[in-house]
Amino acid sequence: MTSDPVRLGVAGLGRAFMLMVPTFDADPRVKLVAAAAPREESRAAFVRDYGGAAYETVEELCADPSVEAIYIATPHQMHVDHVLAAAQAGKHILVEKPLAISMEDAERMVRAADEAGVHLIVGPSHSFDPPVDLAARLIESGEFGQLRMIQALNYTDFLYRPRRPEELRTEEGGGVLFSQAIHQIDVVRRLAGGMAKNIYAMTGAWDPKRPTEGAFTALMSFETGCIANLTYSGYAHFDSDIWMNDVGELGQPKKAGAYGGARRALMNLNPDDEARLKTTRTFGSGTTIEASHNEHFGPVIALCDRADLKLTPDGIEVFGDTERHFIEAPFGPAPRRTVLDAVVDAVRNDTAPDQTGAWGLASLEVCHAILTSAAAGQPVDLQHQCRTKHEEPTE
């Protein structure tokens, strides 16, 4: 046991990593000691900012003996190879959601981590957001009676942000299912204890220029009897952040006058220009997000017998039988601190968070079930679910 900083290697220096930079920079419990990235510019920026080694390949990163754990922030379709490499090298792993695209890959990854005796954590994901954590603990306490229904919705311009071509191909993990639904599923499963029973869903692929699922709506049931309604549109013009106190997904106050920005920026761009525009959102060339609230993933309401809990970026509005009050979920010192709590707890204390590989596999199963249900017009039973740590079975 040591209180030395966890020595972290970073695989992939794109947008996902960039969004974690403020978190890493503010937290003395972790130290970025190495990275891997194919782009020379990104590697140079890493060495400049953090020192340490910067490799061209993830395999070289995995071989670096100074690295204790690897944060895998490469594109979705590469997660499987990189998680397997890290596990084989005996490194603990924090992998971006979604764990994988295919269930087979996800199962191999979970097995590999088990066999290697390393922790596999899937995150960041909005199920780590402090208001979600607070709501989950309030529900688990039983103070408000049983959780009956969850409504989650999110309307964004996701599909019109700059994309690489594969981000618009469903079979390669593109569209809103694997990248966005996974957040909502994680949040809802976290609140409801994890064990989803079945799901029925409808999806929309409505823009022939961006031919992937851009929206879905789904009903889930849980073994506890809780039902949940999840809706996401990445085609949206209406921005549901107005129902989250005008705070954006990343905790940043929304700017007045920014309306329609994503679609405007995209007009008259060809795919090459668009892919180039995407690289301006990566490490070394991107702009920083100024978060002053917790992150969130759109309005979520959890209905219990004796109160409804409405999540906000700053905490929980508790609407009780005869009174209402607010419970704060403090922000900071940096965004996503709870993700590093999980990494440090795993590496230093051998304690796993809710968001393990098995958890990520269970949420991935729900993504696939949404596609399957929508195609078949039938509900789909779920077979790979797992519980949150605190939730006891009801039977």
Place this chain on the structure above:
Amino acid sequence: MTSDPVRLGVAGLGRAFMLMVPTFDADPRVKLVAAAAPREESRAAFVRDYGGAAYETVEELCADPSVEAIYIATPHQMHVDHVLAAAQAGKHILVEKPLAISMEDAERMVRAADEAGVHLIVGPSHSFDPPVDLAARLIESGEFGQLRMIQALNYTDFLYRPRRPEELRTEEGGGVLFSQAIHQIDVVRRLAGGMAKNIYAMTGAWDPKRPTEGAFTALMSFETGCIANLTYSGYAHFDSDIWMNDVGELGQPKKAGAYGGARRALMNLNPDDEARLKTTRTFGSGTTIEASHNEHFGPVIALCDRADLKLTPDGIEVFGDTERHFIEAPFGPAPRRTVLDAVVDAVRNDTAPDQTGAWGLASLEVCHAILTSAAAGQPVDLQHQCRTKHEEPTE
């Protein structure tokens, strides 16, 4: 053809009628000439306020030759007898939603009106609300491309308002399905053109003291390809009117400090006291609602290809590709004027509104399908749908 006021008889002087009083009183196109009610106090109040005849039974009202049309505002389970009586007497009919409880009754009522050659209108219903009408016309215009998805939600304290015992028994039309879902279904069908294909739903009956469905969540698909997500909770502590500019269902500004009022009023009441409390909400003894906006039934967002339309009590927020603007749906001179537009158009111009008997039967089918789907855990195909007048088939 005449421009004389339509001579209306009223069957039932309870809460439904009371909510129509400001509409009748403000509109010179109709004249209340007779009524039927079992309670002496209500009849006396009617004669005092309107003159004309007040009968004990609906049969006597139907026999009154001065009556051209009858507004049937009796409890749900009596609609069938009263509609049949009115049709047989050759009177045009405005019947409160739901048209009936059973599909068989609804079919008999539609047939009876057809055979008698009288108009049968189901209303008031929130599909008559001016913002819904405006949104339906904007969608039909095609200006914003195709309608892709509708999200409708409503969180109220419906189950904790004073109820007669049968209003808490599903088989007699109690609970939120026949009384509340019917509004949401009407609104969504009106926006989507009417022809629902199938529905999948989950329901909740969560309070053993009030053992009827108090909540549901459902996904519908339409022949146009539009999908819809409908959620209603009558157990709610969270009040979704905060997302409707703090305007209540009846167009009244919400009062600060009224939080939890329904549950507080109900505490320690036995069923007899509760039924008595309900009669204080009827004609002759009730309090008046001061509407200053259009009525509404909770947040509704209609996603089209080139804009999302968000309904508010005052009109439509149009969120376009690069700009947003607001289109007003003027209020007044009295609430529910559009319901009397339909009555006058039917009686004086032989023109039917969207909300005919066949329409009401189609919406009732969806209520039953919600219960059937929730019980079976399977989607239910719909067989009795009809189109809005303006919507052309897509094939």
